[in-house]
Amino acid sequence: MAPSVEKPAGLCLSERLAAILACPDCRCGLDVDVPEAVLVCPSCGRHYRTTPDGTPVLFARDSEFREREAAFCDVATGSKEVAPSKRLLSVRRLPRTTPYRLTKHAYEQAMQALPEGMILNLGSGMRRPDREPERWINLDIRPSANCDIVSDAHWLPFQDNVLSSVVSANVFEYLRDPFQTAAEVKRVLQPGGTVYINVAFILPLSTPDYHDRFRFTRRGLLSLFGDLDILDIGPSSGPVMALSMVLDRLLDTAVPGRLPAYAMRWGTAWALQPLKYLDPWILRRDRQELAAAGFYLVARKPA
Structure with missing residues (x-):
């Protein structure tokens, strides 16, 4: 049975999902920083932010999308309508x-x-x-x-x-x-x-x-x-x-x-x-x- 993980405000993350997440670089399980509403790798020390809607943004250092991480953390998502x-x-x-x-x-x-x-x-x-x-x-x-x-x-x-x-x-x-x-x-x-x-x-x-x-x-x-x-x-x-x-x-x-x-x-x-x-x-x-x-x-x- 997956361990219980407290869901902080600002993180759109279920307990079952939080329990299986890992750092994409070192594959170590992630800790939840409740006051900061971020995910922290206890092994390599990386902090992972979320979008304004609470979706975790987890890019490896070598990912070609890493440079977009900061921009994605400022994108609020919602229902999309056709122009x-x-x-x-x-x-x-x-x-x-x-x-x-x-x-x-x-x-x-x-x-x-x-x-x-x-x-x-x-x-x-x-x-x-x-x-x-x-x-x-x-x-x-x-x-x-x-x-x-x-x-x-x-x-x-x-x-x-x-x-x-x-x-x-x-x-x-x-x-x-x-x-x-x-x-x-x-x-x-x-x-x-x-x-x-x-x-x-x-x-x-x-x-x-x-x-x-x-x-x-x-x-x-x-x-x-x-x-x-x-x-x-x-x-x-x-x-x-x-x-x-x-x-x-x-x-x-x-x-x-x-x-x-x-x-x-x-x-x-x-x-x-x-x-x-x-x-x-x-x-x-x-x-x-x-x-x-x-x-x-x-x-x-x-x-």
């Missing part, structure tokens, strides 16, 4: 077929088989399920309303063998060193803990701020997590979805004018929408990996 000028171009007017649709069954099976304990959502892209939301920890590189911890995936701020599961969707594509992050995931997982990873293979570059670095095949995923017990692995998205995303990006960048580009994107997206339902059928065929646009993996750390 009025962007509402017309939002996905509300375009069909929504995402890379996750084809893996919904595999994802739900993985969630049902999660062992007891804390679950790390690496990247904060997935919302907490309605069932047992207190078990979920959302981690991202910048503060947001959906984030519990601001940190770098290359140096996870957790003690060894403390998490029951790690879930990550479309994050490894943006990492500086996915092998280092995979090693960190395996370090913080308990023996018998599970990992669910979804990655892109064919996907247009996202906005420049995200700094795309990698794309992954099935063998690429296995190079990261092949030393675990593989429970399931396969394609997560198909060629028609990839084609629609590439065409969407082409029209958005090549057609002059904001409204003409949107009109072309709207027409193309809805014209291709019926064809996207071919993807599950295509990906059930014998040579499915040759047509895959993304892959997922479910694995377990040996007990």
